[in-house]
Amino acid sequence: MDKKGTKQRILDEALSLFAVHGYDGVTVAQIADAVNIKTPSLYKHYGSKRDIFDAILTEMESRYKQQAGSLQMDGADPEKDTGVLLNSSREQLIDMGTKLFLYFLHDDVAQKFRRMLTIEQYKNPTASELYVEQYIDSPLLYQSSIFQYFMEQNIMLNLDAKTAAMHFYAPMFLMLCLCDSCPEREAEALSFIRLHISQFSDIYLVEGEGEEV
Amino acid sequence: MDKKGTKQRILDEALSLFAVHGYDGVTVAQIADAVNIKTPSLYKHYGSKRDIFDAILTEMESRYKQQAGSLQMDGADPEKDTGVLLNSSREQLIDMGTKLFLYFLHDDVAQKFRRMLTIEQYKNPTASELYVEQYIDSPLLYQSSIFQYFMEQNIMLNLDAKTAAMHFYAPMFLMLCLCDSCPEREAEALSFIRLHISQFSDIYLVEGEGEEV
DNA sequence: GTCTATAAGAAGATAGAC
């Protein structure tokens, strides 16, 4: 049951606490409590409270880079990702967007980390960098590459791809902020997301697009 | 120079500090320092640290409700506001959006308050309510009403108004989050906003719209 | 209303036994 190792459990529980109360709002004793050890024991695993925070940043950053290539955006190889969508239509765009949104929303660790970065960004330059990269720049770059490709393939109207990416992603970001603040409004947010992607498709997709290529 | 009154200056300086470090990251002594008084003097004006925080919430909430009717969205009387835009065209939509964005971004107190709410929202129900209302629900409702009206007047394509509102507002919100985290990227954000509104107009505005009504 | 002095408790961190 506790086979995860105390050192990792400290990071997990600390993240859970930081994600709500922020770094300054959490005491070392609270973290230790959550792990079911006493405060001094915790110092056998990490040299200081700040070390725990830094370890979370480091762990989450490498986790992000790992998964960037899979489900997620990294702006590295958009054409590979678009391949999956090549024989796609409006329905699949809706599916892609919804899945992206739900991943962002429901991955427990990802959500906690996003909340923590949200809280810490203004006082911590590293948190700010990670926040902007992971939740703004990368998604826009990724979507932009996909849409650029769609436009070249005449699947989408030939407009500015980065702006289209913003039109596609920004509403998801907004609804994500809503859900992070009001989890009870998730159903409502999801329904807006579906409406959004549907209307986005109506607007941006070339009529009669099909299975070309 | 200090004719603002110590009581108000305490609120101002406290907000400046809370907006970066959060409630738990600021000490009463830091607030007192910023006001150039000693800690015990501060307690002659407010009974506790929490009282200062609550006073900020109360003050900003009433300030918000005041100005809601003027430049800003409140969802109360959209038709009155749209009146200003009635003889408007694409250029004026760009102007309206840019001004809205710049107001949000450059009002010093508004920005600090937004940052503070961003930090405090996950642990403080009141902060969460204010955050969601002021930066998500109200803007969407307001824009939605305007666009509903535009659609009825055949100025805009007859699509879902609330989704259109999301397409219009969400990119502003996203760029606002970017600027709050990275103020040095403001010029970039503003240029995206202009591109966004321009492309939004291309998409949503009925061609040859004019001065009807 | 502002100050000096100080109380009372919390918080980060260490010592050393087991």
Added chain:
DNA sequence: GTCTATCTTCTTATAGAC
């Protein structure tokens, strides 16, 4: 690696002089 005990400093808040 975990514990009890403890140290030191920080933090909120109060007492009381001016």
